Amino acid sequence: MIHRRLLQLAGAVPGAILGLAAIGIVIAALQVTFAITAGSVIAALVRGTGDPWPAMATLAAVTVARGLLVWVREPVAARAGAAVRIRLRRRLLGRLSAVPVAERDSGQAAATVIDGVEGLDAYYTRYLPQLLVVLVVPAAVVALTLTYSTTAGLVLAGAAAIAVIAPRAWDARLLRNGRQRWERFARLSSDYVEALQNIPLLRTFGAAGRTSARLADDAEGLRRSTMAQLRLSLVETGLSALAVQLGTVLAVIAALAAVVGGSPEAAAAVTVLLLARECFRPVQELGAAWHAGYLGLTAVDGLDRLLAYPAAIIEDGTRSEPARHGVVELDDVGYRYPGTDRGVAGLTLRIAPGETVAVVGRSGSGKSTLARLLERDVDPAAGQVLLDGMELRGYTQQARSRSVVVVPQDPVFFAWTVRDNLRLYRPAATEAEVEQAAETAQLRDVIGGLPDGYDTVLAENAEQLSGGQRQRLAIARALLATAPVLVFDEVTSALDLDTERRVMDGVAAATSGRTTILIAHRDTACAHATRWIALDQGRIADTGDGPPSARASLSGRIR
Numbered sequence: 001m002i003h004r005r006l007l008q009l010a011g012a013v014p015g016a017i018l019g020l021a022a023i024g025i026v027i028a029a030l031q032v033t034f035a036i037t038a039g040s041v042i043a044a045l046v047r048g049t050g051d052p053w054p055a056m057a058t059l060a061a062v063t064v065a066r067g068l069l070v071w072v073r074e075p076v077a078a079r080a081g082a083a084v085r086i087r088l089r090r091r092l093l094g095r096l097s098a099v100p101v102a103e104r105d106s107g108q109a110a111a112t113v114i115d116g117v118e119g120l121d122a123y124y125t126r127y128l129p130q131l132l133v134v135l136v137v138p139a140a141v142v143a144l145t146l147t148y149s150t151t152a153g154l155v156l157a158g159a160a161a162i163a164v165i166a167p168r169a170w171d172a173r174l175l176r177n178g179r180q181r182w183e184r185f186a187r188l189s190s191d192y193v194e195a196l197q198n199i200p201l202l203r204t205f206g207a208a209g210r211t212s213a214r215l216a217d218d219a220e221g222l223r224r225s226t227m228a229q230l231r232l233s234l235v236e237t238g239l240s241a242l243a244v245q246l247g248t249v250l251a252v253i254a255a256l257a258a259v260v261g262g263s264p265e266a267a268a269a270v271t272v273l274l275l276a277r278e279c280f281r282p283v284q285e286l287g288a289a290w291h292a293g294y295l296g297l298t299a300v301d302g303l304d305r306l307l308a309y310p311a312a313i314i315e316d317g318t319r320s321e322p323a324r325h326g327v328v329e330l331d332d333v334g335y336r337y338p339g340t341d342r343g344v345a346g347l348t349l350r351i352a353p354g355e356t357v358a359v360v361g362r363s364g365s366g367k368s369t370l371a372r373l374l375e376r377d378v379d380p381a382a383g384q385v386l387l388d389g390m391e392l393r394g395y396t397q398q399a400r401s402r403s404v405v406v407v408p409q410d411p412v413f414f415a416w417t418v419r420d421n422l423r424l425y426r427p428a429a430t431e432a433e434v435e436q437a438a439e440t441a442q443l444r445d446v447i448g449g450l451p452d453g454y455d456t457v458l459a460e461n462a463e464q465l466s467g468g469q470r471q472r473l474a475i476a477r478a479l480l481a482t483a484p485v486l487v488f489d490e491v492t493s494a495l496d497l498d499t500e501r502r503v504m505d506g507v508a509a510a511t512s513g514r515t516t517i518l519i520a521h522r523d524t525a526c527a528h529a530t531r532w533i534a535l536d537q538g539r540i541a542d543t544g545d546g547p548p549s550a551r552a553s554l555s556g557r558i559r
């Protein structure tokens with residue numbers, strides 16, 4: 001089955017696919033040569049005429065050449081497969097990184113990026129080249145067989161047509177069911193990821209048993225759906241095998257009938273038998289390649305869903321130069337979360353380079369949404385977000401991430417060493433700079449207490465650290481960034497007041513001259529602010545100079 005969308009996605013590798021098909025055709029030609037030569041050797045031996053040794057030498061040479069080509073084909077296929085996987089995963093991850101965090105489904109995305117792409121490898125490197133081989137080889141072998149025996153050639157032509165076409169009628173149904181099976185698989189993957197991430201919570205609320213029973217039910221549903229698929233798929237294999245066997249038998253019977261009838265075609269009976277084998281071999285290999293590539297084919301919906309994310313969010317700008325000054329401007333900015341009336345509206349604001357602005361407000365007032373707009377996790381539906389006078393959309397993703405660094409409420413870490421995690425935004429940071437940033441974030445004792453200090457490999461998402469320690473690690477990491485704009489979104493909420501004060505004193509000193517936005521519930525986190533802005537229901541409700549005043553806190557703007 002040729003899938004138009006998958007052909008488009010193949011993009012960079014049509015050359016490799018054609019190359020693999022060419023190798024397949026040459027291998028088939030060698031096999032046909034082998035069949036014809038073997039047929040002539042056997043005929044000569046039966047007749048007791050001629051010298052069989054030159055033909056034997058040809059057979060040996062053909063066998064060696066075929067072996068060499070099969071040997072060459074494997075690395076070519078592996079390279080082409082790797083190229084497809086890398087290309088597709090790069091595209092998918094590019095899109096995923098542009099999908100707002102809140103709209104991502106990690107489990108489904110993982111199923112598509114890992115299993116779906118892996119499955120597609122066989123579609124591109126085995127199925128498509130073999131399809132091209134099938135378009136050429138059986139027809140050529142039939143034409144050749146006609147020169148030996150007209151009847152046998154015609155029988156082969158009919159059987160080959162049935163063997164190639166009949167299973168294709170099955171493919172559409174197989175693919176439809178396969179897509180449903182893929183949906184189940186992706187959902188199950190998503191449920192597993194969610195359950196794994198929340199095991200402690202599930203245990204706490206005694207829901208672990210219920211969740212694992214539900215997952216077991218879903219897994220059983222997937223097993224049943226897979227078995228139904230296999231049954232359907234076996235019918236296809238059976239149809240093809242039937243046509244192959246019948247075709248071979250009928251072609252040989254036709255050739256033998258000529259022998260019995262004493263026709264001049266009699267000597268060719270053995271050759272016809274061997275050619276019939278070569279006529280159907282590519283068809284059988286196509287069936288095997290189809291089953292290998294079929295799982296990937298069913299993932300095409302998942303691939304499309306990820307790749308079809310709204311262009312407004314995906315499209316990158318062209319300015320590759322990061323912002324230098326850090327002037328942040330919001331011009332009547334509005335954003336609503338999809339399907340809700342919540343978000344922010346009418347935000348107009350200018351922050352000069354080097355200013356430290358505190359953004360305060362009740363829970364749900366829109367503070368984190370402002371941070372998301374500044375890092376372009378979401379794009380405004382109305383108005384503009386400008387950086388150094390240029391719309392944020394105008395920057396390339398790389399330039400943007402070098403211009404604005406947002407430290408989120410719930411930072412993410414990698415299973416790398418502490419040092420490598422700290423160097424995320426500036427891999428070239430010196431040892432002294434790394435230690436200075438850690439010192440500023442009051443991390444010296446924490447890192448000193450780890451088994452290998454800075455060389456300690458963190459657990460997944462730094463789970464061996466406390467919430468407050470993780471927050472400080474995220475702060476230190478951001479301090480190492482060279483971005484002129486830093487946004488700290490409630491990054492000290494898990495710290496005691498004394499540590500918070502020391503960390504924020506250090507942050508103020510380290511970020512002096514840079515544009516800093518402090519989102520906080522407690523005004524103790526904003527003691528160094530030069531200005532404050534209070535949000536209420538997604539709008540700017542009040543502003544003032546200096547740190548947010550106790551009055552603002554008492555009036556309920558800070559909670």
Ligand SMILES: Nc1ncnc2c1ncn2[C@@H]1O[C@H](COP(=O)(O)OP(=O)(O)OP(=O)(O)O)[C@@H](O)[C@H]1O
Nearest residue numbers: 102337340342343362363364365366367368369370
């Ligand atoms: N992913 C989302 N999908 C739908 N609505 C959302 C989403 N994230 C936030 N909201 C809604 O948008 C509004 C603003 O949320 P936001 O997270 O910006 O508030 P916040 O001031 O940062 O709150 P908090 O102080 O509790 O972190 C809230 O009404 C919230 O419920």
